[in-house]
Amino acid sequence: MWYNCLSKYLLKEGYINDPTCPSIYMKILENKFSIVVDYVDDINIVRTPNELTKTIDSIKKEFHMKNLGRVTFCLGLEIEYLNKGVFVYQQTYIMKVLKRFYMHKSHSLCTPMVVRSLDVDEDLFKPQENDEELLSP
Secondary structure, three states, X not given: OHHHHHHHHHHHOOOXXXXXXXXXXXXXXXXXXEEEEEEOOEEEEEXXXXXXXXXXXXXXXXXXXXXXXXXXXXXXXXXXXXXXXXXXXXXXXXXXXXXXXXXXXXXOOOOOOEOOOXXXXXXXXXXXXXXXXXXXX
């Protein structure tokens, strides 16, 4: 019932429903966009800076809702906001899987991984170069 009501409202407001994923609605105007993602009774909004207030105000006119701020955890993904972008990881999910298979107390390797391209033409196992960043544990 909630999905049908929200869907009808967003389509009326000019959003386009993604045919491959029916819980995603997009509104693209010139160099601005707003993407509304519905999951059960939660809504996540991805947008250009000026569109956020417009989108939230528009939805608040029709529905009672609380703005919980930036998403930090969604569908097993942990989201961290950095100066240069967004970092998405699954540490909590990985720990849950390790505990399920009784591997959460196993010891990690002492050999650090190096951040590098996954270009198949390069040797992924070459020694670390001076300008390469080490991944943290």
